[in-house]
Amino acid sequence: MKLKSEALRQSILSATSELVITQGIDATSTVRVAKKLKISQSNIYSYYKSKEALLLAVFKQHQAQLIAALRSATPSSENPLEQIDGTVRGLLSFAIKQPMTIQIVLLFRQHPQMRQVLPTIYEDEYFANLFVQIQQYQDQHIIRPYNAEFLAEGVFSFVVNYLLFMASDNAPEPPITQNAVIDLVHGFLLEPNQ
Amino acid sequence: MKLKSEALRQSILSATSELVITQGIDATSTVRVAKKLKISQSNIYSYYKSKEALLLAVFKQHQAQLIAALRSATPSSENPLEQIDGTVRGLLSFAIKQPMTIQIVLLFRQHPQMRQVLPTIYEDEYFANLFVQIQQYQDQHIIRPYNAEFLAEGVFSFVVNYLLFMASDNAPEPPITQNAVIDLVHGFLLEPNQ
Numbered sequence: 001m002k003l004k005s006e007a008l009r010q011s012i013l014s015a016t017s018e019l020v021i022t023q024g025i026d027a028t029s030t031v032r033v034a035k036k037l038k039i040s041q042s043n044i045y046s047y048y049k050s051k052e053a054l055l056l057a058v059f060k061q062h063q064a065q066l067i068a069a070l071r072s073a074t075p076s077s078e079n080p081l082e083q084i085d086g087t088v089r090g091l092l093s094f095a096i097k098q099p100m101t102i103q104i105v106l107l108f109r110q111h112p113q114m115r116q117v118l119p120t121i122y123e124d125e126y127f128a129n130l131f132v133q134i135q136q137y138q139d140q141h142i143i144r145p146y147n148a149e150f151l152a153e154g155v156f157s158f159v160v161n162y163l164l165f166m167a168s169d170n171a172p173e174p175p176i177t178q179n180a181v182i183d184l185v186h187g188f189l190l191e192p193n194q
Numbered sequence: 195m196k197l198k199s200e201a202l203r204q205s206i207l208s209a210t211s212e213l214v215i216t217q218g219i220d221a222t223s224t225v226r227v228a229k230k231l232k233i234s235q236s237n238i239y240s241y242y243k244s245k246e247a248l249l250l251a252v253f254k255q256h257q258a259q260l261i262a263a264l265r266s267a268t269p270s271s272e273n274p275l276e277q278i279d280g281t282v283r284g285l286l287s288f289a290i291k292q293p294m295t296i297q298i299v300l301l302f303r304q305h306p307q308m309r310q311v312l313p314t315i316y317e318d319e320y321f322a323n324l325f326v327q328i329q330q331y332q333d334q335h336i337i338r339p340y341n342a343e344f345l346a347e348g349v350f351s352f353v354v355n356y357l358l359f360m361a362s363d364n365a366p367e368p369p370i371t372q373n374a375v376i377d378l379v380h381g382f383l384l385e386p387n388q
């Protein structure tokens with residue numbers, strides 16, 4: 001039995017992440033990862049028992065980074081608007097610093113087959129708490145009364161859209177500000193007259 | 195010189211569309227399209243001079259279908275809200291009928307490299323008119339005063355997110371209605387108190 005190395009495990013995850021970004025999820029294979037790292041395919045299988053297990057590990061690693069960033073960005077304020085805005089600004093600044101992580105989470109969540117095997121977002125403590133919080137704000141008529149996960153995904157896809165738009169040739173001058181994004185998120189998320 | 199056939203051109207576009215959906219943009223190649231259709235690669239090059247030209251033709255075909263659907267869905271009403279809602283409902287019902295077209299437009303627009311070479315949305319008469327209309331509604335303080343293309347893309351990505359969400363295992367029961375989507379689009383797009 002081969003001795004496993006945490007450094008090699010991390011190299012496998014990084015190489016797979018790069019392939020997912022440049023080639024797409026479907027074109028990423030253990031053969032290609034092995035080739036990129038100049039190791040044998042069986043060496044990869046001693047860490048991950050299948051292509052699917054490897055892809056899931058990549059997704060989980062990036063999602064964990066995103067959650068850690070959101071967790072530290074969420075203010076401890078009791079004020080609902082401060083909490084919401086702090087979370088959205090945390091998502092924005094994380095996405096600007098680590099666009100690859102955002103793109104990978106998005107690629108997996110928009111992939112018709114992968115989407116079905118991803119861990120349910122409710123399994124994670126951060127999101128479980130987030131949805132409880134959204135529910136409370138809905139009971140207080142602060143957040144609109146629609147499915148909490150759908151609203152959270154709507155905000156996420158809107159922020160990603162903002163980043164893609166600002167990185168494109170069509171990006172307007174002067175740039176759209178983060179305050180404008182917060183204003184639009186408010187319109188989308190909050191009950192009128194908040 | 196080979197005689198070109200419109201039927202074969204269409205087969206090339208359809209096969210490429212399927213590869214883009216199942217394999218992703220980067221993994222789609224003229225070699226794979228040729229293999230799928232059991233024709234020679236050079237035969238494809240007599241229709242499209244490069245992989246990029248072929249991919250652009252695929253994008254343009256799907257975008258043209260989307261625009262034709264939006265054009266026929268946009269009511270001739272003079273009422274701003276009726277116009278906006280008619281367009282959003284047109285996008286929703288087209289997307290339900292032709293999810294592949296929506297997915298292809300999205301894949302191209304979210305692809306960091308392809309995004310840069312797509313025809314500017316302003317070149318198309320439908321969108322040129324749409325942006326003039328948005329500008330007018332902004333002057334009348336009906337639509338929020340942010341970049342018109344950014345707002346239009348925000349609505350598009352939100353509708354796509356809705357369809358993906360409703361197709362997933364997390365889709366709530368009872369389903370989120372199209373009226374809820376319209377309500378959220380209003381919150382996002384319209385000035386408060388509309």
